Amino acid sequence: MTEYDILVVGGGTAGMTAGIYGARAGKKVLVLEELICGGQIVNAAEVENYPGIPSVSGADFSAALFDQASNAGAEFDFQSVDAIRKEADHFLVDTPSGPIAARAVILATGAKNRPLGVDREDTFTGRGVSYCATCDGAFYRGKTVAVVGGGNTALDDALVLSELAAKVYLIHRRDEFRGEKSTLELAETKENVTVLRSSAVTALQGEKKLAGITVKDLKTGSEQEIPVDGLFIAVGQMPQNDRFSDLIELENGYIRAGEDCRTSCPGIFAAGDCRTKTVRQLATAAGDGAVAALAALEYLQKK
Amino acid sequence: MSVLTITTDNFREAVIDASKEKPVLIDFWASWCGPCRMLSPVVDQIAEEQDSVIVGKVNVDEQPELAAAFDVQSIPTLVLIKNGEVADVSVGVRPKPAILKMING
Numbered sequence: 001m002t003e004y005d006i007l008v009v010g011g012g013t014a015g016m017t018a019g020i021y022g023a024r025a026g027k028k029v030l031v032l033e034e035l036i037c038g039g040q041i042v043n044a045a046e047v048e049n050y051p052g053i054p055s056v057s058g059a060d061f062s063a064a065l066f067d068q069a070s071n072a073g074a075e076f077d078f079q080s081v082d083a084i085r086k087e088a089d090h091f092l093v094d095t096p097s098g099p100i101a102a103r104a105v106i107l108a109t110g111a112k113n114r115p116l117g118v119d120r121e122d123t124f125t126g127r128g129v130s131y132c133a134t135c136d137g138a139f140y141r142g143k144t145v146a147v148v149g150g151g152n153t154a155l156d157d158a159l160v161l162s163e164l165a166a167k168v169y170l171i172h173r174r175d176e177f178r179g180e181k182s183t184l185e186l187a188e189t190k191e192n193v194t195v196l197r198s199s200a201v202t203a204l205q206g207e208k209k210l211a212g213i214t215v216k217d218l219k220t221g222s223e224q225e226i227p228v229d230g231l232f233i234a235v236g237q238m239p240q241n242d243r244f245s246d247l248i249e250l251e252n253g254y255i256r257a258g259e260d261c262r263t264s265c266p267g268i269f270a271a272g273d274c275r276t277k278t279v280r281q282l283a284t285a286a287g288d289g290a291v292a293a294l295a296a297l298e299y300l301q302k303k
Numbered sequence: 304m305s306v307l308t309i310t311t312d313n314f315r316e317a318v319i320d321a322s323k324e325k326p327v328l329i330d331f332w333a334s335w336c337g338p339c340r341m342l343s344p345v346v347d348q349i350a351e352e353q354d355s356v357i358v359g360k361v362n363v364d365e366q367p368e369l370a371a372a373f374d375v376q377s378i379p380t381l382v383l384i385k386n387g388e389v390a391d392v393s394v395g396v397r398p399k400p401a402i403l404k405m406i407n408g
Contacts, residue, residue, distance in 0.1 A: 036345060036396050042337035059337035066344060078345050078399035096400065126377045126394035132338070136377055209376075 004030045006296050007093050007102030008074075009081050012039020013282055014272025015108030016065045017289025018296075019074030022106075025297050030100065031069065032093070034080035038062030039110045040237070040273070041282055045134035045160065050282050058134075061282075083243050084268070089303070091267065103303070104267050104296040107244065107255060108289065109274040111237035116148055120204050124231075128210020133157035133232045140165045140230045146213055147171065148201055149234035155179040155187055157232050162190040169226060171196045171215060201231070239274055251276050261292035267303075269295050306350045307359040311368055317359060322384040327357045328406060331373070331380040333364050338396045339379040345399050346381075349406070356406045381405070 006022040008015045011033030022029035031037070041047065044058030053061075070076065084105060085092040092099040113131040115121055121129055130136040133147070137160050145165045147158045150172040156179075158170040170187060175197050177184050187193050196215060202223065203214035212227040239253040248263040248270075249256040255270035257263045259277075263270050271292035272285040307317055309329060318327050330346045332339035343360075350358035363370040363378060373382055373389070383391040383405055391405050 035398055036338060036341035038337060038341040042341050044337070057335065057337070059335060059340045062337060063340045063343075066341065070344075076344065076348075078348065080398070126380075130377070134337075139376055 001099070001101050003090060003101040003103065004028050005102070005300055006030075006104050006106060006293070007032065007091070007100060008106045008108055009084075009093070010039070010108035010110055010272070010274070011037035011066075011076065012108055012110045012272060013041055013062075013065065013285040014110070014274075014289040014292070015039075015106070016069045016074075017286045018106045018108060018271055018293040019069040019076075019289075020072045021290050021293030022296065023069065023073035025293075027297065027300070029074045030102070031074055031076050032081055032095065032100075033076065033078055035078070037066050037076065039285070043132040043134055047282060050286075081243070084247055086247060086265065086267075104269070104299055106261075106269045106271055106289075106292045106296055107241070107248075107263070107274055108271045108292070109240055111239050111273045111280075113233070114236045114238050116201060116233045116235055118201055118204055121233075124204055124206065124210045127208065128206065128229060129204070129231050129233065131233050133160045133234075136230070136232075137161050137164050142166050143229040144227065145169070145230035145232060146201070146215075146226065146228045147232045147234060149236070150174055150177045150179065151234065151236060152179040152183065153236075154234035155183040157234050158187045158193055159183065159190070161232065162187065162193050165230070166192060168193045169196055169215075169228070170194070171199050171201060173200045173218060174198065204231070237273070241274055259291070261288055261295055267296075267299055269299075304350055304354065304357065306347055307357065309359040309361045309369065310366055314369060317357075318384055319387045321357055322388075323386055325355065325357050326390065326406060327359060327384045328402075329373075329382045329384065330358070330360045331363050331370060331375045331378050331382070332360060333362060333378055335364075336378050342379045342396055345402070349399065349402060353403070353406065 005027035008031045041058040144167040146169040205212040257270040257275040269292040271288035381393040
């Protein structure tokens with residue numbers, strides 16, 4: 001069995017940065033990604049807060065990061081990780097195609113889009129239901145869409161869509177929005193944006209494609225059907241680390257680790273949005289990737 | 304095998320005719336679409352590893368006729384062509400094992 005020096009679980013910004021640092025240090029590094037590399041930034045229309053790069057699209061940023069890590073020598077494989085087992089002097093990372101041995105592991109599992117949890121959400125995904133206004137917004141030019149959520153992503157989505165769609169409903173289950181007040185105010189000035197507070201999407205209509213949504217007023221209990229071509233779901237993210245809970249400590253689903261990226265298990269490090277932290281930004285994900293990789297290198301050296 | 308760039312000019316030869324010998328997997332994408340860009344390395348890896356399939360890419364901005372012909376409404380979309388006909392369609396990002404299953408059944 002091939003043994004890797006460092007196995008990185010997750011190919012987002014943190015994971016790929018760890019890949020760059022590990023590979024540049026001459027280590028045999030494998031990045032395992034279950035879907036596509038890039039993580040959440042993949043869907044960003046424009047990134048303007050990454051130091052040294054005044055403006056870049058999430059698409060260009062992720063593609064460049066992938067190329068950079070590959071060219072540095074990091075290997076990539078696209079499959080999921082079921083569990084990690086600790087052996088005497090290495091770890092076994094279980095995948096559907098068998099275990100992979102690694103001397104150190106960096107968990108960079110990020111966080112994923114939280115589904116709304118409404119019936120037939122899966123069926124309509126890509127057929128009217130989307131989690132990414134910047135990706136799919138252009139398909140709804142001149143059409144009617146709804147955005148669900150109360151955070152910055154939902155507000156940004158509503159703004160992006162107001163430039164493309166004929167009509168945008170912004171639906172939030174509470175009265176108050178969590179997102180930036182200024183963004184909300186800007187959205188409210190748009191003539192084609194209607195904000196529905198204390199409201200929830202309770203059902204999806206349509207045959208093969210989404211044709212409408214049922215919106216329930218949570219104060220009065222009354223329901224109305226709104227014909228829409230697109231529904232953009234922006235109700236937050238969730239971590240996905242439960243499969244590692246027998247080996248490392250979690251806190252509300254996030255991996256318990258400080259700024260040094262060390263977990264409760266020596267040899268396993270956590271980088272990026274998957275660990276307990278207060279700031280979850282692109283720059284801090286990259287920072288974590290570097291810190292975790294350097295900590296893993298130090299661990300390998302001392303072993 | 305390397306990945307082909309499919310256009311209206313080579314579509315008949317590279318897709319319809321070629322699919323009579325081997326299935327052809329078409330990846331509909333655009334440069335502004337992050338998920339499409341990042342599905343690309345997965346599709347490239349499949350093209351490299353699998354001799355049983357021909358892999359091609361259609362840029363929907365440059366080839367709107369092809370995108371319309373396949374009723375592509377969301378990208379990325381993967382279409383599998385066998386014997387000159389659509390055998391399977393997959394909308395959105397899919398894991399590599401699912402794409403392999405689509406190709407190999």
